Amino acid sequence: MAKREAGAVQPIPQTAQTTTTASGRERLSIGVFLALAFGLPWLVTLPLWLGDGLAHPWFPVISIAMMMTPAIAALVAVFGIERPVRPWRALGIVPLKPVGRLIAYLALAVVVPVALVFLALPIGALFGVYSMDLVNFSGFQAMLDEQLAAEGVGNLELPIPVAVLVLLQLASIPLGAFLNLIPALGEELGWRGWLLPKLLRLGTVPALLISGAIWGLWHAPLILLGYNYVDAPGWLALTMMTGMCVLVGAVFAWLRIRSESVWPAALAHGAFNAAAGSYLLFAAAGERVDTTQATILGWTGWIVPLIFVGVLLVTKQFSPPKPVELPADLPGQLPGQPAQPHSASPSSTP
Structure with missing residues (x-):
């Protein structure tokens, strides 16, 4: 029988009881997260329901406060229930390396959502559900005229052409993405930062469907007031x-x-919000845009994202990146000695 070495630390066996306890704590944390994430928005938006709805003067503040509720729910779940060794890693805040990979996905986070928003417009025009005016920007011009008339300066002529104003609006989208980063992080810290990795144990497709459905239904307090889908009945608006x-x-x-970080998802969310209203720049005057059919909000706007996500699934782009191996014979390493792998996976040290 082998002699136990004095002072050696023996591993603690993983018993059925400890496994059950960990599983029960995780179920509890998910339950508390969902209860807070869905309950707090109704509490925050209560002044809208008791007052003037989306016309409430505090609507911008209330909507931003609502965006913070998933983050609050995730922080309670992590620090109040789970209490992991690396809580910020559990939320996706760290690691911020490899730096090159993180920067690459941050760049994609600005480009891809904006491209999806813009591509939805000509596709809607091809299906006849969105009328575009790329020459005179008549819809945008009419909107500006209405705003000037509301301010009592309806006869004032704009000092610069409307096309230049459109270009300035488009150029401001990347800046808007970064300005929206913190409010967007309030949502992404909960949805993609903390919840998504737990749902991925069910499989990629189920995780994408469940997390997306939860995110969509979370919008109910505003959607049922007419947000995004002004003319649609509540059930249809929430479904869309x-x-x-x-x-x-x-x-x-x-x-x-792919980035193993919540920051690209948060920046993408910020870019998406910054670009989502750009359909007003290109709409033809005199027609009301039905967002259940047109723009990224409507069914014609889902065609390109559906194809894009399908390509990502087929090419296995929802798999975590491979660990990065250091080259052999590094300084301080004996010649010929195998290099020790350095993993950038969630189990590595930040």
Whole structure:
């Protein structure tokens, strides 16, 4: 019988009881997270429901406060229930390396969501559900005229052409993405930062569907007041919002998984919000845009994201990146000695 070495630390066996306890704590943390993530928005938006709805003067502040609720729910779940050794890693805040990979996905986070928003417009025009005016920008011009008339200066002529104003609006989208980063992080810290990695144990497709559906239904307090879908009945508006969130959420999930960080997903969310209203720049005057059919919110706008997500699934782009191996014969390493692998996976040290 082998003699036990004095002073050696023996590993603690993983018993059925400890496994059950860990599993029970995880189920509890998910339950508390969902209860807070869905309950707090109704509490925050209560002034809208008791007051003037989306016309409430505090609507911008209330909407931003609502965006913070998933982050609050995730922080309670992590620090109040789970209490992991590396809590910020569990939320996707760290690691911030490899730096090159993180920067690459941050760049994609700005480009891809904006491209999806813009591509939805000509596709809607091809299907006849969105009328574009790329010459005179008549819809945008009419909107400016209405704003000037409301301010009592309806006869004032704009000092610069409307086309230049459109270009300035488009040029401001990347800046808007970064300005929206913190409010967007309030959502992404919960949805893609903390919840998505737990759902991935169910499989990639189920995780994408469930996390996207949860994100979509979370919008109910605002959607049922007419947000995004002004003319649609509540059930249809919430259904359309959930469908859009499943597809766009899958794109955010791809950025989260491949970068192993929540920051690209948060920046993508910020870029998406900055670009989402750009359909007003290109719409023809005199027609009301039905967002259940047109723009990224409507079914015609889902075609490109659906294809994009399908390509990501087929090419296995929802798999975590491979660990990075250091080259052999590094300084301080004996010649011919195998290099020790350095992993950038979630189990590595930040």
